Amino acid sequence: MSDKLEISNPPEYAAGLKAVKYALGNIFHVMPKGKALYVLNRLNQKDGVDCPGCAWPDPDHRSRLGEYCENGVKAIAEEAMSARVDPAFFAKYSVHDLKNKSDYWLGQQGRLTHPMIVRQGKDHYEPITWDEANKLIGEHLQELPDPNMAAFYTSGRTSNEAAFLYQLFVRMYGTNNLPDCSNMCHESSGVALTRTTGIGKGSVTLDDLYKAELILIFGQNPATNHPRMLSALEKAKSNGAKIVSINPLKEAGLVRFKNPQKLNGIIGNGTEISDLYLQLKINEDVALLKAVMIKLLKMADERPGIIDKDFITAKTDGYEKLRADLENYDLQSLIERTGLEEREIDHLVDLLANHRRIIACWGMGLTQHVNGVDNIQEVVNVLLLKGAIGKEGAGTCPVRGHSNVQGDRTVGIAERPSKALLDKIAENFGFVPPQEHGLDVVSTIEAMHSGKVKVFIGMGGNFLSAAPDTDFTAEAFAKTDLTVHISTKLNRSHLEHGKTALILPSMGRTDKYERNGKQMVLSVENSMGIVHSTKGVLEPPSKEVRSEPVIVAEIAKAALTESKVDWDHLVDDYDNIRELIEKTIGGFENYNERLKKPLGFELPNGARIGEFNTPNKKANFTVNKLSENNMLDEDFLMMTTRSHDQFNTTIYGLNDRYRGIENGRMVVFINPNDANRLGLKKGDLVSLYNNYNGVERKVDGFAVVPYNIPEKCLGTYYPESNPLVPIHLKAHSSHTPASKSVKVRITKL
Numbered sequence: 002m003s004d005k006l007e008i009s010n011p012p013e014y015a016a017g018l019k020a021v022k023y024a025l026g027n028i029f030h031v032m033p034k035g036k037a038l039y040v041l042n043r044l045n046q047k048d049g050v051d052c053p054g055c056a057w058p059d060p061d062h063r064s065r066l067g068e069y070c071e072n073g074v075k076a077i078a079e080e081a082m083s084a085r086v087d088p089a090f091f092a093k094y095s096v097h098d099l100k101n102k103s104d105y106w107l108g109q110q111g112r113l114t115h116p117m118i119v120r121q122g123k124d125h126y127e128p129i130t131w132d133e134a135n136k137l138i139g140e141h142l143q144e145l146p147d148p149n150m151a152a153f154y155t156s157g158r159t160s161n162e163a164a165f166l167y168q169l170f171v172r173m174y175g176t177n178n179l180p181d182c183s184n185m186c187h188e189s190s191g192v193a194l195t196r197t198t199g200i201g202k203g204s205v206t207l208d209d210l211y212k213a214e215l216i217l218i219f220g221q222n223p224a225t226n227h228p229r230m231l232s233a234l235e236k237a238k239s240n241g242a243k244i245v246s247i248n249p250l251k252e253a254g255l256v257r258f259k260n261p262q263k264l265n266g267i268i269g270n271g272t273e274i275s276d277l278y279l280q281l282k283i284n285e286d287v288a289l290l291k292a293v294m295i296k297l298l299k300m301a302d303e304r305p306g307i308i309d310k311d312f313i314t315a316k317t318d319g320y321e322k323l324r325a326d327l328e329n330y331d332l333q334s335l336i337e338r339t340g341l342e343e344r345e346i347d348h349l350v351d352l353l354a355n356h357r358r359i360i361a362c363w364g365m366g367l368t369q370h371v372n373g374v375d376n377i378q379e380v381v382n383v384l385l386l387k388g389a390i391g392k393e394g395a396g397t398c399p400v401r402g403h404s405n406v407q408g409d410r411t412v413g414i415a416e417r418p419s420k421a422l423l424d425k426i427a428e429n430f431g432f433v434p435p436q437e438h439g440l441d442v443v444s445t446i447e448a449m450h451s452g453k454v455k456v457f458i459g460m461g462g463n464f465l466s467a468a469p470d471t472d473f474t475a476e477a478f479a480k481t482d483l484t485v486h487i488s489t490k491l492n493r494s495h496l497e498h499g500k501t502a503l504i505l506p507s508m509g510r511t512d513k514y515e516r517n518g519k520q521m522v523l524s525v526e527n528s529m530g531i532v533h534s535t536k537g538v539l540e541p542p543s544k545e546v547r548s549e550p551v552i553v554a555e556i557a558k559a560a561l562t563e564s565k566v567d568w569d570h571l572v573d574d575y576d577n578i579r580e581l582i583e584k585t586i587g588g589f590e591n592y593n594e595r596l597k598k599p600l601g602f603e604l605p606n607g608a609r610i611g612e613f614n615t616p617n618k619k620a621n622f623t624v625n626k627l628s629e630n631n632m633l634d635e636d637f638l639m640m641t642t643r644s645h646d647q648f649n650t651t652i653y654g655l656n657d658r659y660r661g662i663e664n665g666r667m668v669v670f671i672n673p674n675d676a677n678r679l680g681l682k683k684g685d686l687v688s689l690y691n692n693y694n695g696v697e698r699k700v701d702g703f704a705v706v707p708y709n710i711p712e713k714c715l716g717t718y719y720p721e722s723n724p725l726v727p728i729h730l731k732a733h734s735s736h737t738p739a740s741k742s743v744k745v746r747i748t749k750l
């Protein structure tokens with residue numbers, strides 16, 4: 002075991018005063034106190050700066066004491082830290098030197114300040130002017146024989162305004178190659194919900210959550226990833242809701258929450274969150290839900306009222322097929338697969354039978370499997386049986402990740418755009434956008450690897466570390482002619498690069514941008530479809546960093562040989578961009594006016610009001626298959642999750658307080674019986690490896706952590722374990738990498 006790593010018993014609650022202490026300690030360490038408090042006072046306030054962390058919505062009533070969480074503070078610290086990565090830094094460290102540094106170290110070096118280039122054959126980034134950089138990008142793009150030889154990635158922190166301009170430019174250039182972080186995230190939700198409910202987004206609002214009688218939380222770890230969701234769950238509980246968590250791990254925040262804004266959370270015991278905790282095996286959610294439906298339908302034969310027959314008849318399609326299909330399963334084998342006791346499943350069935358206002362929330366634990374789409378469709382089946390979509394206090398709640406990942410999609414970042422969007426673009430902008438579908442994340446990597454994509458541009462994000470099969474993705478980047486990253490912070494995508502590579506330093510959420518004496522306002526959409534403004538409050542890290550819409554406009558001007566769009570006019574005042582969004586995307590009427598409302602405005606959502614915009618205008622039941630993991634005796638199923646001290650590939654620190662881990666990230670959580678069987682003790686170092694289709698993948702140096710996790714299941718952190726996720730292992734239909742069910746074996750080092 003590494004000398005520093007410490008493993009202890011995980012706590013039985015999340016948050017409390019410790020969270021406040023850690024958060025403030027973290028931010029005061031990297032920036033002056035006064036400046037930190039100045040931003041925090043404006044964080045998530047009406048007319049303030051939207052938290053760059055997750056997409057959890059803000060409540061209508063905001064506490065002036067602070068409307069943010071520990072991880073929101075860490076997100077601000079990471080972005081607004083005083084340290085700088087400037088030309089002197091790049092003169093000191095070669096790319097080779099930087100490759101040997103940890104992700105945590107890279108992040109701690111500070112904000113990027115200047116456009117930088119690494120020229121072919123060189124090992125140092127050197128400064129370049131914006132004009133030269135744009136010219137170089139323009140030349141590369143113009144020289145490609147086919148626009149489909151370029152790919153344009155987006156990460157979900159990008160504002161609506163920047164994203165809209167970006168997709169417009171990309172389509173004018175001639176491709177729909179718009180891979181997006183969604184492809185690795187909630188794409189499975191988008192696909193499943195579009196098919197079943199007619200809208201690729203969740204249907205509930207915060208108010209619904211407060212009114213729900215029963216809330217099911219599948220595959221999500223809110224204490225770390227959406228901490229303020231715990232306050233909403235606390236409120237739902239105080240209104241009488243029951244909560245069920247379905248998760249292989251007993252996540253502390255789902256057990257008990259001590260709200261640091263309340264006396265009971267500071268000196269009391271806090272609130273018990275889950276009434277029932279189902280610790281099922283990884284990737285057995287479909288088996289669980291089938292068992293639940295078989296039991297529920299059987300019960301309904303005696304008590305017909307427990308399913309909503311009227312709703313099923315009036316609003317849905319496919320009920321009979323679902324019933325017929327369930328006949329094919331043996332209940333006991335389904336139960337056995339889940340690893341749960343039958344009485345635990347009966348408890349869930351009883352709760353479902355006896356409540357009507359039901360909400361299902363979920364995260365990456367459902368989406369990142371080969372059967373990710375099936376998982377979500379099966380959740381929808383249960384809700385539809387109960388008539389629990391399209392009414393108050395009930396519905397679907399995929400909890401989105403990045404703060405504007407949903408908005409980016411809404412305003413047109415889509416590699417598989419709808420015909421309606423393309424027609425509208427044609428009508429408004431006087432050109433025929435490409436009609437054929439473009440590349441998503443996985444197919445972009447494959448296309449770079451096979452030489453079909455030669456230029457990669459990333460609007461935010463850290464494609465290399467976020468993507469599966471890290472070594473393969475690094476090879477793919479190395480085969481391109483040019484990689485360009487529009488970034489706030491240094492990351493590994495800058496280090497595994499194309500023959501020529503550019504870093505374009507961007508402003509972040511906290512940076513204030515004024516033009517012609519007027520502050521530019523940006524807008525974002527949260528996980529529940531509310532669009533609102535966000536205004537930076539801090540001096541940007543250098544005079545050279547640019548606002549994202551400006552960066553896009555300048556690239557567009559350099560790359561497009563002809564354009565009917567006046568890019569300068571658009572970025573002269575971001576109101577002008579919003580006028581175009583209003584003309585192109587439904588639901589944005591009076592965008593500029595409504596954005597001035599303190600709470601923003603709600604986008605239309607058919608499923609929310611019981612209107613299902615599917616081709617048959619019904620909500621659709623679906624028939625889904627069980628997962629097929631084809632495990633052999635020595636195989637384990639590994640999920641890759643986040644620690645409490647990270648935001649995706651950004652590592653805030655080396656602890657995972659809620660799982661008892663300190664000072665290390667190279668750990669593997671394993672059931673104590675499995676560890677014993679393999680002769681492994683706490684702290685032993687092991688290799689994890691696998692062999693898919695004859696290709697061996699291996700990562701050395703994980704420390705064993707015997708943990709409360711079902712047998713044959715393992716947990717590791719992403720991105721360290723991404724080299725083990727095979728590029729081809731992805732969800733049907735959504736193509737989301739199956740990074741929560743990777744087969745691996747263990748050997749002791």
Ligand SMILES: Nc1nc2c(c(=O)[nH]1)N[C@H]1C(S)=C(S)[C@@H](COP(=O)(O)OP(=O)(O)OC[C@H]3O[C@@H](n4cnc5c(=O)[nH]c(N)nc54)[C@H](O)[C@@H]3O)O[C@H]1N2
Pocket residue numbers: 054055056072186187219220221222223225226227247248249250252282283284285286363364365366367401402403640641642643644645647648649650741
């Ligand atoms: N602080 C912080 N906040 C974040 C992020 C971050 O990295 N750090 N990332 C943001 C982003 S982009 C996203 S998408 C979200 C992610 O938020 P989450 O969806 O919470 O993401 P993960 O950490 O991957 O956790 C997945 C959960 O699913 C469980 N799980 C794994 N496999 C299964 C399974 O087969 N079935 C079930 N039922 N459960 C399973 C795991 O035990 C874990 O609790 O958070 C966002 N917010």
Ligand SMILES: Nc1nc2c(c(=O)[nH]1)N[C@H]1C(S)=C(S)[C@@H](COP(=O)(O)OP(=O)(O)OC[C@H]3O[C@@H](n4cnc5c(=O)[nH]c(N)nc54)[C@H](O)[C@@H]3O)O[C@H]1N2
Pocket residue numbers: 156157158159182183185186187365369402403460461462463464466467468469487488489490491492507508509510549641642643648649650651719720722723726740
């Ligand atoms: N194995 C495994 N892999 C996964 C996942 C998993 O659970 N397991 N989760 C997947 C998920 S859900 C997601 S969403 C992806 C995340 O994939 P990405 O969105 O690509 O990754 P991030 O780590 O969020 O990106 C961080 C970088 O974004 C840049 N950045 C931050 N803020 C800004 C900004 O305001 N503007 C600009 N221009 N740049 C900015 C910084 O340079 C920073 O280094 O990873 C996926 N990969």
Ligand code: SF4
Pocket residue numbers: 045052053054055056057068069070071072073074076226227228229230
């Ligand atoms: S819950 Fe998410 S959006 Fe809210 S403060 Fe925390 S990290 Fe930021």
Ligand SMILES: [Mo]
Pocket residue numbers: 182185186187401402403
């Ligand atoms: Mo995500």
